[in-house]
Amino acid sequence: MNYNLKENHKLLTEFQYQPSKADKGYTNKSLYVNLSDNKIKEKEVTEMIKEKFIGGRGFGLWYLWNAVTPNTKWNDPENEIIISPGPVAGITQYPGSGKSLVVTLSPNTGTVVDSNVGGYFGPLLKFSGFDALEVQGKAENDVVVFIDGNKGIVTIEEAPEEAVDSHILAEQLTEIYSESEEDKKNISVVSAGTAAEHTTFGMLNFSFYDVRRKAVRLKQAGRGGIGTVLRDKKIKAVVVRFKGVKGDSNNPADFEKIAKTGVKLHKEICRLDDSQNRMRHNGTTFLAGIMNDYNLLPTENFRFGSHPDGKLLTAKEWIKYFDYNGKADGCWYGCTLGCAKVVCDFELTSGPYQGQKVVVDGPEYETIAAVGSNLGIFDKEYILEVNFYCDTYGIDTISFGTTTAFLMECYQNGIINKETTGGLELTFGNKEVALKLLHQMAKGEGFGKIAGLGIRKQKELFVKEYAADAEFLNDIGMECKGLEYAEYVSKESLVQQGGFGLANKGPQHDEAWLIFMDQVNNQLPTFEDKAEALHYFPMFRTWLGLVGMCKLVWNDIVPESNKDNEEPAKITEHVQNYVDLYNAVTGNNIDINGMLDQSEGVYQFQRVFNLRMGYGTREYDQVPYRSMGPVTLAEYQSLQEQYDAQLKELLGVEPEGKSSEEKMKLLRQYREGQYHKITDAVYERRGWTRNGIPTLETLKKFGMDFPELVEQVEKHQ
């Protein structure tokens, strides 16, 4: 059947090239594809680009800056999707070394967004001869872009017959473009799904073929609506094929160092994982129980941080579903931390694939919290079903969950009702309705169209159409910069409030996942510790996205030596591993400070990019009060003792005799003040003005004083 699908492809253009072999982690070429005029070309990756932007997210930002103007919108043809793996990506010896970074102008935020993802695409793209792929323009009809890295051919093909939903499409294309069953592992497909066409938070699936389970697996570049951009360009999929991955395909400068560092970590994981997070068994589900215990698990639109039924979502409940028997569960070769868990033969109970048995990738912690507890739902099979459908429909589980949670609170407050939702009773805990809403998003029908707009646009709409109280919606709508919040209750963690609010792309935890070290490990006790953490960790974590590495391997396994470290939160031994790997691949010779400098340059560039697109100032770093403290009486009362004690200790206010409303007001003033204070401190540490704009000196310091950037910041000085 799949061969017939291929017969119906219409070749629009074919480009032949001589694949460049990687040399010290770089091929020194990028691939540019324009779908409007079907032009394909190779570009040189210059020394300047490598020196200043390193790779991955840095390359994406550079190419996008050059592709768009301040007036470009996400759905303009000149917007690009850029995929880049980074120089270290593709090594096989160190766990977590296969990441791709994707950059585009976001339909959620209107400005630049980056999202990181596993799967084989990035490394196979590099070994096919390219450090980055830029896709610009829009096709007339649905197309597949195919890169054959062995033959040196890139094609744009109209592909009318294939499915749009990823679980079918990725399988069809894996079969079409592979030459045999054994060749399937050499294929990776990037695709979205039908809901990406009707929502603003479409995501990208990056596939890899699981040889053991004989199944196409999907990993997600979830945040920022990149799948929506993909479908707007009428791309069904981008496919790469490369056969011949070996342990030295990156042609590193110092293979010995990489091998030693990799084996050291494999041994560390073998020795310690069972007594630490048990990532090999649990994946990231281990977090659900901890978050519930520490009052950090988003429950009913972040109103609460815990629920008695939270125990139903802990790791031991999930491992019953996982197909795991010591098998390799990495999303790239050599990842022995193996968090890419999978549920096989899961029977669907709803939607277009009802009754079918499918493979579900995950669930990961964020999905459990987003589509489960945050909607007041603690049903594992429902969570698996939503996880599957979000993936195949091509939408982000985080934005789906946080948006639906907001809608449920709006419904419970009478802001929207059964009439406005077309009959959907959007009450917390209503799993049938959550699923219905998801299926409506895929069809672009009913209230699903409104739900797919995301929180920022819904707030405007509800104020305009239903005379809703704008202030209340701004307090409870968990978005910042237009991006929906990731799944941590940050009310009691000032540093995580900043981690979300001061992140360049919006409230996503990958830039500053500080909640655990703050609230669970208590490693950031003072204000100064918190302000410094909001400088160091975003820079360090950004760097992993420049070189193409996973953040989980940094801190989801901790070496024995760490307990004696003066700064245990940094896990310095692992940071040094990264420096060693980068030096060993590229032949450069940086230290930890050099690493942070590389990152900071790119970080400043991204901040100025936001400024250029009309954002990037202090007002866009403001966060909803729900992320800082109790908005409603019920929230205050749920932790009354704690809040009353804080009033006494921190504000010197005697709570006795004061009404809850008065106490809430005082607490709010204090917490908003604290947020401003930490914003000031972090801006200063980052070399920004009080309005959040990098100073000229800062740009110069990090070699980012390009005339175009200087022009942007000068406008605001």
Added chain:
Amino acid sequence: MKKLIKNEELCTACGTCEQVCSETYFKEENREKASLRVEKEVDVVKLTTCSQCGECIELCPVEALYKDKNGVVRINKQECVGCFSCVGFCPEGAMFYHVEHIEPLKCIACGMCVKECPEGALSIEK
């Protein structure tokens, strides 16, 4: 199942087995390239050999490890991507690597070392 059996009580740590192994497979006397290890600390001898337990097989992301008809765990070098997961997770510590080679080194119970061991500390079980 064919496998190499060790008797540490008889072993004097002369290193002949390592030399024979590397000579057989790499045409050089280099214990770092042997698929077994002998170490002596004070008077205690430790021999590290593959028990062919097969724990490594499920760890391999490309199914390059398999048991042959004799029960010996083999590496399909064509398929191996050199991740060294098997090196890190071997319960015996008997999967080795050498930086001049991008695939790991492991004992296939060929018995060459058995023939040369002067103390009879090694044997092949079939």
